[in-house]
Amino acid sequence: MAEFSLASASAKQVWSTNYISDYMRQSRFAPYTGADNNFIFVSKYELQREAGKTVNIPWIGRLKANGVYDDGVLEGNEEALANANMPILLHWVRNAAIASKNEAFKTDIDIVDANRSELKRWSATKMKSDIILQILGTATKADNTNVPWVNILGNGGVVIKAVASAADMNSWITTNSDRVLFGISTANNTGTFSTSAANVDSTNDKLSCAMIRQMKIMARTTEGGTTGITPYMTEDGREYFVMFAGIRAFRDLKTDSEMVAANRDARAREGDGMKNNPLFQDGDLMIDGVIVREEPYITRLLTTASTFLSAAGAASIPVEPVFLCGAAAGGIAWGQKPTPRAQKFDYDFRMGAAVEELRGLEKLNYNGLQNGMVTGFVSGVA
Numbered sequence: 015m016a017e018f019s020l021a022s023a024s025a026k027q028v029w030s031t032n033y034i035s036d037y038m039r040q041s042r043f044a045p046y047t048g049a050d051n052n053f054i055f056v057s058k059y060e061l062q063r064e065a066g067k068t069v070n071i072p073w074i075g076r077l078k079a080n081g082v083y084d085d086g087v088l089e090g091n092e093e094a095l096a097n098a099n100m101p102i103l104l105h106w107v108r109n110a111a112i113a114s115k116n117e118a119f120k121t122d123i124d125i126v127d128a129n130r131s132e133l134k135r136w137s138a139t140k141m142k143s144d145i146i147l148q149i150l151g152t153a154t155k156a157d158n159t160n161v162p163w164v165n166i167l168g169n170g171g172v173v174i175k176a177v178a179s180a181a182d183m184n185s186w187i188t189t190n191s192d193r194v195l196f197g198i199s200t201a202n203n204t205g206t207f208s209t210s211a212a213n214v215d216s217t218n219d220k221l222s223c224a225m226i227r228q229m230k231i232m233a234r235t236t237e238g239g240t241t242g243i244t245p246y247m248t249e250d251g252r253e254y255f256v257m258f259a260g261i262r263a264f265r266d267l268k269t270d271s272e273m274v275a276a277n278r279d280a281r282a283r284e285g286d287g288m289k290n291n292p293l294f295q296d297g298d299l300m301i302d303g304v305i306v307r308e309e310p311y312i313t314r315l316l317t318t319a320s321t322f323l324s325a326a327g328a329a330s331i332p333v334e335p336v337f338l339c340g341a342a343a344g345g346i347a348w349g350q351k352p353t354p355r356a357q358k359f360d361y362d363f364r365m366g367a368a369v370e371e372l373r374g375l376e377k378l379n380y381n382g383l384q385n386g387m388v389t390g391f392v393s394g395v396a
Contacts, residue, residue: 042142042307042309043055043141043142043145046246046256046339047346051073051074051341051342052246052247052341052342053246053341053342054246054256054339054340054341054342054343054344054386055145055149055343055344055345055346056071056342056344056345056346056378057345057346057347057348058071058345058346058347058348059347059348059351060347060348060349061348061349061350061351064104064349064372066103066104067103067104067349068101068102068103068104068374069101069102069104069347069348069349069374070099070100070101070102071099071100071102071345071347071378072097072098072099072100073097073098073099073100073342073378073380073385074095074096074097077093077095078093079091079093098380098381100158100345100376100378100379100380102345102346102347102374102375102376103374103376104347104348104349104372104373104374105174105372105373105374106370106371106372107140107370107371107372107373108368108369108370108371109133109136109137109140109368109369110133110355110366110367110368110369111129111132111133111366111367111368112364112365112366112367113129113364113365113366114360114363114364114365115362115363115364115365116363129367133367133368133369137352137369137371142309142311143311143315144375145344145346145375146258146309146311146312146315146316147162147163147164147166147315147316148160148162148166148175148375148376148377149343149344149345149375149376149377150258150312150316150335150337150344150377150387150389151163151164151312151315151316151320151335152178152377153178153182153183153185153186153187154186154189154190154377154379154382154383154384155182155185155186155382156185156189156382157382158379158380158381158382159379160376160377160379161175161176161177161178161179161182162175162176162177162178163177163178163183163316163320163322163323164177164315164316164319164320165177177321178322180207180208183207183322184205184206184207186207187203187205187207187210188205189382189383190382190383190384190389191203191205192232192235192236193232193233193236193243193383193384193387193388193389194388194389194390194391195225195228195229195232195388195389195390195391196210196211196213196214196219196390196391197213197214197215197218197219197225197391197392197393198218198219198222198224198225198228199213200228200232202214207322208326210391211322211323211326211327211333211391212326212327212328213328214326214327214328214331214333214391214392214393215327215328215329215331215393216327216328216329216331216393216395217393219327219392219393220263220266220267220392220393221259221263221264221266221267221270221334221336221390221392221393222266222267222270222272222273223267223270223272223273223276223301223302224272225390225392226257226267226301226302226304226306226338227301227302229257229336229338229388229390230255230302230303230304230338230388232388233245233255233338233340233388241380241381241383241385243340243385243386243387243388244340244341244386245303245340245341246340246341247341253303254303254304254305255303255304255305255338255339255340256304256305256306256307256338256339257304257305257306257307257336257337257338257339258307258309258312258336258337258339259306259307259308259309259312259334259336259337260308260309260310260311260312260313260316260317260334260335260336260394261308261310261312261313262313262317262332262334262393262394262395262396263312263334263336263392263393263394264299264306264308266392266393267299267306268299272301273299273301276300276301277299277300277301304338312334312335312336313334313394316334316335317332317333317334317335317394318332323335323391323394327393327394331393331394331395332394332395332396333391333392333393333394334391334392334393334394335389335390335391335392336389336390336391336392337387337388337389337390338387338388338389338390339386339387340386340387341386342378342385342386343377343378343384343385343386343387344375344376344377344378344386344387345375345376345377345378346373346374346375347373347374347375348371348372348373349372349373350370350371350372350373351371352369352370352371353369353370353371354367354368354369355367355368355369355370356368
């Protein structure tokens with residue numbers, strides 16, 4: 015009978031404490047994630063929950079009234095503060111590595127140490143892909159649930175979340191017409207996803223500074239409403255949006271003459287100042303308060319894999335999504351932080367190390383509107 019043993023409590027605590035910050039950093043989404051609703055991805059911990067349960071991320075609307083002046087009467091003229099909760103369903107996410115004594119592993123701790131980097135890399139990749147597939151690459155429904163552009167699969171090809179229907183996509187771009195852009199022109203959104211995407215061509219609709227500026231205008235225009243998109247604000251009061259772009263869109267943007275000049279001048283002017291920006295990472299571009307981050311998994315997981323995108327543009331070109339994000343664009347909920355496990359079996363000859371976490375991810379939506387994001391569709395020609 016296999017003998018089961020856990021890593022020592024102290025070892026488990028150290029790994030559990032460090033693991034989540036380490037792998038979030040490796041996923042490259044760490045600078046954008048935090049407990050405050052100012053962050054792009056709002057994280058919330060409600061430990062001791064179970065799979066299939068939900069964690070609610072609260073949302074508070076913006077006050078819009080003019081208030082009163084001087085001796086105007088405030089009593090009876092108060093403004094009701096809109097509020098809601100976004101439920102996030104929790105799922106177990108696990109993986110493990112196994113080895114035998116013949117491969118020179120000696121103790122539980124040695125196994126954990128030897129497999130830690132690979133498990134951490136897997137966790138980082140998994141978190142990155144889940145953020146892209148379950149937060150960014152989704153259509154919002156009227157009941158605030160999200161449906162992905164590609165099937166979310168578990169082991170053995172089991173469908174965890176089924177792909178959106180054409181009707182889902184049409185409803186999403188209609189309800190969110192002030193925060194979904196096809197190509198350079200808002201007129202390209204016809205209310206039908208397939209015909210809107212077919213308006214994106216390989217000449218005029220490459221990702222450019224002009225398109226980023228248009229998406230920022232769209233975000234800023236929503237700010238007057240209850241569900242307006244607001245930028246991330248740094249501690250010194252500076253405001254930024256962050257755009258996540260795939261490799262094809264990012265490639266086109268890098269050759270935009272305005273972007274070349276803007277980043278050359280910004281670096282010359284600010285020197286090491288960009289390094290002090292908590293959102294700025296090596297390789298990022300910046301234009302008009304928008305930090306543009308290249309994320310290759312967008313191309314891999316969405317552009318080439320989604321039937322909605324792979325040949326959707328004019329003359330059947332692929333269409334690549336880009337995501338201009340402000341505060342509270344998505345939510346990440348944990349019911350259990352990443353926890354290490356170690357197990358011996360086959361008379362202690364074989365030993366394994368594993369990691370498990372209970373978490374869920376969703377784009378944050380209220381009243382059918384995506385809360386903190388403008389989604390753009392650009393030329394995705396290889």
